[in-house]
Every structure is written in structure tokens, then in C-alpha cells.
Amino acid sequence: MHFVDAKGILTGGKNHYGMNIYRGCSHGCIYCDSRSRCYQFTHAFEDIEVKQNAPELLEQALKAKRQKGMIGTGSMSDPYMHCEEKLGLTRKCLEIICKYGFGAAVQTKSDRIMRDIDLLDEINRKTKCVVQMTLTTFDSRLCRIIEPNVCDTQRRIEVLEKMRDRGIPTVVWLTPILPFINDTRENIQAILEACAQAKVRGIICFDMGLTLREGDREYYYAALDRHFPGLKERYIRTYGNAYEVPSPHRELLTDLFRTFCREHEILYRPEECFDYMHHLPEKYRQMTFLDG
Secondary structure (H helix, E strand, O other), X not given: OEEEOOOOOEEEEOXXXXXXXXXXXXXXXXXXXXXXXHXXXXXXXXXXXXXXXXXXXXXXXXXHOOEOOEEEEOOOOOOOOOOHHHXXXXXXXXXXXXXXXXXXXXXXXXXXXXXXXXXXXXXXXXXXXXXXXXXXXOOHHHHHHHOOXXXXXXXXXXXXXXXXXXXXXXXXXXXXXXXXXXXXXHHHHHHHHHHHHOOOOEEEOOOOEEEOOOOHHHHHHHHHHHHOOOHHHHHHHHHOOOOEEEOOOHHHHHHHHHHHHXXXXXXXXXXXXXXXXXXXXXXXXXXXXHHO
8 A cells, every 4th residue: 555645635525525535446346447547546546646635625615614414424435444554544434524524425345444443323313323234245155256355245244234233334335247147036035124124215226237448357357267267258149248237137137126126115226325325414514613
């Protein structure tokens, strides 16, 4: 990893903001879109860029806000990668979010988030906190292949259940679904049942498939050659160089997904899930004189 002084830390606005403390990732997921060349990495993806002044920048930014809102993190780089154990920058930023009475929406694949469950609980009791967890395959063996350097799905489900027990709302990202690998009815059904048991608030699934573009595609295909001999050629025959790579079972799986969510009163339309995560209740939005 290497360290930089960033010029800013928050993006977006209108009551919800984005924050990425790290750039790059050490999880090694074979399908990661963040590897795509369009993001213009100037360093190796596994050489994590650390925004070492993130807490100071965040405190300056929140002091200047006239209105409180939700702050999301983890959309591009997981905030609970291996380096967080030593650096603790995510925790420091959460402490600042809590101090200034903002809400938080944290997206991760890692059980390292459990290190901060007390802090997440405090934020949720003061304003609002939403924990987002990615689930792709119920099969632990397959999980170790496609997401090799992070805890398996069973442990992530345990995290969701621990959040449920604290009253912290959760949202699951059911994505990506890899054609000919994890795109089975049995896999989707098992994940959905686990989500219902954990009482997740919403499940985000843009489509039953994945996206591939320059940089990401080459890394994914190399992984297919290592772990699934002959599958790369099947992808090329079926999809060519398409950006959208849908499962041949997309209609069946999508119907299963939507029906299950409706029956269990789980949010499943992406716009509804994002509205929920971005919304800070009105009673928390206005800054007071005591907020400074």
C-alpha cells in the first residue's frame, strides 16, 4: 500500500454523500468491475492507495455542512480491507460521522465490520446506519474461488444476523451472478432464504448476470482459465465482447427473486433500495447551534 494526501473526501450532495477512504482492493474477487481501465488506476490494483488525511478532510467537510445527511462508503473500494486492521481509518471516519450527527451507509464483504458494531449501533441510535453486504454464492467452496481473500458467505450471513440483533438495518447486494457458475435456482433460493432469516430491509440486484469491460474482462477470463477450464471460450462464443453478460436463466431467476421479495416484504427495486439508504429522517437533518 502507499499513502497520499487527498484534496477532498466527499462526493455528491443533496442530503447524501459518497466517501472512499481507500483506492484499490485486496479481496481478489475475480469479477471486480473496479479493475476496469475506465477508472484510470495509475498503480497496481492490489497496491492500495490510502487517503491518510481522510478523517481530517471529513471533519472539515461536516463542520461546513448546513444540513445533515447520509454518508455512504464502500461503493468503489471496500472500507474493511486487510489494511483497515492496522490503519483504522474507516473507524476514525465513522467516529466523526457519529460526532456530527450524520447517518452512515457502509458497504462491505468483510466481517471486519464487526470490529465497529458498537459504533455502528451508536450511529443508528442517534440517526441512521445501514450496513450493506454482498452475497453472490451460498457455496463456501465456490466462494473461496471467486472471492478468495475475504470471509465466506456463511460468515457474512452471521454478520447480517448480528446487525439484525442490534436493530441495525441491512441491505444485500445480490450481484454479480456469473453465467454458468453461480446462476442456479438453488443458489439464488438459498441466498434469499438467508436474507429473509436475517430480516434484511432490501436486496439490490440489477440483473441476473455481470458486466465486463476492458481491464476487468481480462482479469476475469484469466481466472476462468485457472479455475474453470474451457469456460472462457464458452463466454466468448456466447457474449463476444459485450458489456452486459446476462445469465441464460435470467428470466427464471429474476422471477424467483422478485416473487420471493414481494412475499417477504423485502425491498427489491434498486431505486427503492437507494432511496431507503439515502434518506435521513427529517428530524435529524437540520443542524442546530450546538452542532457547531
